[in-house]
Amino acid sequence: MSHWIELNIGPVHPATHGIYRFRVKLNEETVEDVDITIGYLHRNAEKICELNYFVNNTIYFDRMDYIDAMNMELGYLRAVETLMDMEVPERAQWIRMIMAELSRIAARMVGIGALGLDVGMLTPFFHTFHEREKIQNIFVEASGGRQEVNYMSIGGVYQDFNDTIINEIKEFIAGFKGKLEEIVKMFTDSEIFWQRNVGTGVLEPDIALDYGVTGPMLRASGIPYDVRKDSPYLYYDKVNFDVPIAKSKDNMGRFLVKVEELRQSVRIIEQCLAKLPEGPYFNPKAKKSAMLLLKGQGDVFTRVESESGEFGVFIRGDGNVKPYRVHARSPSFKNLAVVPIMAKGSLIADLIITIASVDAVAGEVDR
Amino acid sequence: MKTGDMGVKTTTLEKALEWGRSNSLWPLTMGLACCAIEMMATQAADVDVARFGSEIFRNSPRQSDLMIVAGTTTKRMAPRVKRIYEEMPYPKYVIAMGVCVIQGGPYVDGYSVVLGVDRVIPVDVYVPGCPPSPQALTYGLITLQKKIRNETDR
Amino acid sequence: MYKILSEETDKSGMKVLNIDKSDLVELMEDYKNRRYYLSSITGVDMKDHIDVIYHIHNFDKNDYLCVKVSTSDEKVPSITKLWKAAIVDEREQYDLMGIVFEGHENLRRILLPDEWVGHPLRKDYDLNKVQYISMDRDGNEHVSFDDKEGW
Amino acid sequence: MVATVKEIEMPKKPIPVVGSLKLMYSMGKYVFKKPVTTQYPEDKGKIPDRFRFRIFLVPEACVGCTLCSKICPNHSIKMENWDLDRSGLENNVVQTARGDRKNLQNKRNIYPDVNFGTCTVCRQCEEICPTDAIYLTHQFEDARTRNSFTYSPQELTMQEEDVIK
Incomplete structure (x- = not known):
């Protein structure tokens, strides 16, 4: 005899990682259907972007995927620079690459720490946030902002790297390698983590493609798609790194893919530091006096690999100092839509882990 | 002691209560947006807000007496914030963290953001910054403690 | 058979196909059979008409393609039958831009x-x-x- | 470009009791390590040079060009009329290469006032300012119990403690 329950999770709930509302239809303990309500953090960034100058809008992109601000800025600025035919000096590109990878590590640290909290482990949270704090100190050292950095400008970066920053990054990388293995061991040595992650939240590759899922979720389903590799931006074609995939398609696979990506990020940063050239760090075309006069015309759609997947930005300019239309293709928005498929037939407790492994960020889902 | 023992005793009792309240503020995790991450960082090892008696971030409004509204409050979220605030037991305090919560922040031009959470619930301490660093939030907490002990009004 | 009105390359080097909206489903079905997947849907309000821009992607060939449709009566055929990714995208564009996707089963506001x-x-x-x-x-x-x- | 794909190996499945003991050991190690917590109000920790928070103003250098109010993404900066000559400020001089002189460039007598209740510390006003008159400093301890964060040009020249008074 079946017993139907409708359970409400959210909008404010520690397991939702942001403010979404999950209405779960339960057959005793088994999830039959999940109805996701989003929009509690709809901050109309796309509308405001139309009212502002091109230079202003980086701050709204910072706040989309707020734990991975550097990649969001990069996504917007790539589009703007393509629109304006603005060239970025070599040094600025390498600096951007280092910062993007550091930002990816910082974002993953939040994601993994929060996953630990959901499984019931409090300790990894403190370790991951300590590592994140170190990265944020580097960001402050470079830009002055901790989390929403506003570091990259049109045609380069606002402030140059100096020796202190480079030394700090080197120090961090040296310490992080060992620390990461220790954090991973904390998870994989735990019997509970193992039981709750293996075999839950299975996502088949054809469903993932059909729903437009990208990022670590797609890679964990066995499809090696990474924007950094397939259509390289910055100098990702000049560094060596691997695209990790997992065959298991479950939550454990996603966790391991994310961890492996961290190792690859460390590898990329090391190569970047070795190759960092001297030279100007911004394009003189976008200097002080011209900041408000930058114009663009035409359509452009560029994409970068953010921590949760393929982040695309569409901009249409009408030859004015303000963009005509800005649209962000946010990966979390698509990734979250597949949760009902992944959770169907699983236990209610596994739904929480599935949501955590999606790593959706509310600011990016709702924009 | 000229005005009678009772008066003196009540004030000292109140002082003791204030002192006790101010040193055991248990915050509620009201992480709405970007500032939530910095709020988590405040709880984590590097700043460790537990040193001020804010021992643990509770997930239930029934168990907490301090609501840190961290992040943009949209119009859709405002009724829910109010409902959660009403569920908290007295005495309750509110810290508005970040400029979005104070006056709308970067989204003042928009159509879906509440321009200041003090239109919805009463706020005790405002912590500006976008987002405020964990130290700034800790300073806000100290300000709140001082306010509870009637030591500051700024 | 669908007809491509014009073909161009935009600033980011992406191929753009301008088509009529009656040909949309047919063209998309053809590309779906060639293993293309939907990436994003964007609506642009041009005051007298609305441009709907679809970005589709082939993972094997690593090819990105942009399909542009323009509509003057706010109505566009839905492609949710082809890709499930279109469900949330079309709901978002309906919500914020007011484009009515004909054939969408659950066209409600989302944000x-x-x-x-x-x-x-x-x-x-x-x-x-x-x-x-x-x-x-x-x-x-x-x-x-x-x-x-x-x- | 051919993607270099790396398939992930599953780590070894933990043996139930041994895994937990290993975890206990790895966490127990930290008992003997130095604490990482900064004792905040007493010790402010390491504040990097470029850390920026509250906006300050050098009124002698401001030329009243209104660029900062134009670039501010959310209109936190507005220009306000403030007569520097009559404000009683003693060092009403601007230091230039040609010597000290009065702030004659600011003919309209307009200076920025900042609403810190909406300022996102994006530092674009500092970037665009042609004379480096507006700048951001380390000062982050400005929590208040009232929702009044508008700083007049005069208050922008003062330290936080003086503003409260």
């Missing part, structure tokens, strides 16, 4: 409450007309123009 008046990303949307949201005991949201009812 704003159901009672919201107007589509905010339209160029003629009046930002000075502030709308306020309140919630009753059951959790249903109500929208009004009166600042006493809601925030």
Whole structure:
């Protein structure tokens, strides 16, 4: 005899990682259907972007995927620079690459720490946030902002790297390698983590493609798609790194893919530091006096690999100092839509882990 | 002691209560947006807000007496914030963290953001910054403690 | 058979196909059979008409393609039958831009409450007309123009 | 470009009791390590040079060009009329290469006032300012119990403690 329950999770709930509302239809303990309500953090960034100058809008992109601000800025600025035919000096590109990878590590640290909290482990949270704090100190050292950095400008970066920053990054990388293995061991040595992650939240590759899922979720389903590799931006074609995939398609696979990506990020940063050239760090075309006069015309759609997947930005300019239309293709928005498929037939407790492994960020889902 | 023992005793009792309240503020995790991450960082090892008696971030409004509204409050979220605030037991305090919560922040031009959470619930301490660093939030907490002990009004 | 009105390359080096909206489903079906997947849907309000821009992607060939449709009566055929990714995308564009996707089974607002008046990303949307949201005991949201009812 | 794909190996499945003991050991190690917590109000920790928070103003250098109010993404900066000559400020001089002189460039006598209740610390006003008159400093301890964060040009020249008074 079946017993139907409708359970409400959210909008404010520690397991939702942001403010979404999950209405779960339960057959005793088994999830039959999940109805996701989003929009509690709809901050109309796309509308405001139309009212502002091109230079202003980086701050709204910072706040989309707020734990991975550097990649969001990069996504917007790539589009703007393509629109304006603005060239970025070599040094600025390498600096951007280092910062993007550091930002990816910082974002993953939040994601993994929060996953630990959901499984019931409090300790990894403190370790991951300590590592994140170190990265944020580097960001402050470079830009002055901790989390929403506003570091990259049109045609380069606002402030140059100096020796202190480079030394700090080197120090961090040296310490992080060992620390990461220790954090991973904390998870994989735990019997509970193992039981709750293996075999839950299975996502088949054809469903993932059909729903437009990208990022670590797609890679964990066995499809090696990474924007950094397939259509390289910055100098990702000049560094060596691997695209990790997992065959298991479950939550454990996603966790391991994310961890492996961290190792690859460390590898990329090391190569970047070795190759960092001297030279100007911004394009003189976008200097002080011209900041408000930058114009663009035409359509452009560029994409970068953010921590949760393929982040695309569409901009249409009408030859004015303000963009005509800005649209962000946010990966979390698509990734979250597949949760009902992944959770169907699983236990209610596994739904929480599935949501955590999606790593959706509310600011990016709702924009 | 000229005005009678009772008066003196009540004030000292109140002082003791204030002192006790101010040193055991248990915050509620009201992480709405970007500032939530910095709020988590405040709880984590590097700043460790537990040193001020804010021992643990509770997930239930029934168990907490301090609501840190961290992040943009949209119009859709405002009724829910109010409902959660009403569920908290007295005495309750509110810290508005970040400029979005104070006056709308970067989204003042928009159509879906509440321009200041003090239109919805009463706020005790405002912590500006976008987002405020964990130290700034800790300073806000100290300000709140001082306010509870009637030591500051700024 | 569908007809491509014009073909161009945009600034980011992406191939752009301009087509008529009656050919949309047919063209998309053809590309779906060639293992293309939907990436994003964007609506642009050009005041007298609305441009709907589809970005599709082939993972094997690593090829990105842009399909542009223009509509003057706010109606475009839905492609949710081809890709499930279109469900949320079309709902978002309906919500913010007011494009009606014909054939979409669940075309409701997704980011704003159901009672919201107007589509905010339209160029003629009046930002000075502030709308306020309140919630009753059951959790249903109500929208009004009166600042006493809601925030 | 051919993607270099790396398939992930599953780590070894933990043996139930041994895994937990290993975890206990790895966490127990930290008992003997130095604490990482900064004792905040007493010790402010390491504040990097470029850390920026509250906006300050050098009124002698401001030329009243209104660029900062134009670039501010959310209109936190507005220009306000403030007569520097009559404000009683003693060092009403601007230091230039040609010597000290009065702030004659600011003919309209307009100076920025900042609403810190909406300022996102994006530092674009500092970037665009042609004379480096507006700048951001380390000062982050400005929590208040009232929702009044608008700083007049005069208050922008003062330290936080003086503003409260």
